[in-house]
Amino acid sequence: MSSSVPTHFSLDLAGIPSNFHVSVDHLPTVTLDIRPLTLELKPVEISVRLKEFPSIRAHVPADFNLAFCILGRELASISLCGEAQVITEPYRPNPCEECGEEKPVQVPGKGLG
Numbered sequence: 001m002s003s004s005v006p007t008h009f010s011l012d013l014a015g016i017p018s019n020f021h022v023s024v025d026h027l028p029t030v031t032l033d034i035r036p037l038t039l040e041l042k043p044v045e046i047s048v049r050l051k052e053f054p055s056i057r058a059h060v061p062a063d064f065n066l067a068f069c070i071l072g073r074e075l076a077s078i079s080l081c082g083e084a085q086v087i088t089e090p091y092r093p094n095p096c097e098e099c100g101e102e103k104p105v106q107v108p109g110k111g112l113g
Contacts, residue, residue: 063080
């Protein structure tokens with residue numbers, strides 16, 4: 001069984017009309033029953049209170065440059081860098097920060113000072 005692809009096709013466009021006319025003779029009646037929509041917005045009271053700040057210790061790096069330049073060339077500058085802290089936790093002194101009763105310190109060769 002063998003098949004072959006035809007190499008010649010015939011196409012006849014004689015029966016297709018070239019002018020088309022669209023006309024609507026009758027449209028159905030459409031009835032919409034729309035009820036009035038009433039939208040009422042009442043005021044809403046929102047209250048947010050912060051009872052206590054959360055205990056945090058945040059470190060904020062700081063790097064500042066103040067420069068005097070002419071024609072893109074730096075003539076003088078001052079640079080400040082460091083770190084700031086935001087602390088909202090309760091203060092608990094380190095052992096070296098405790099104040100109060102003075103403790104005697106022994107100085108070598110001199111005794112208690």
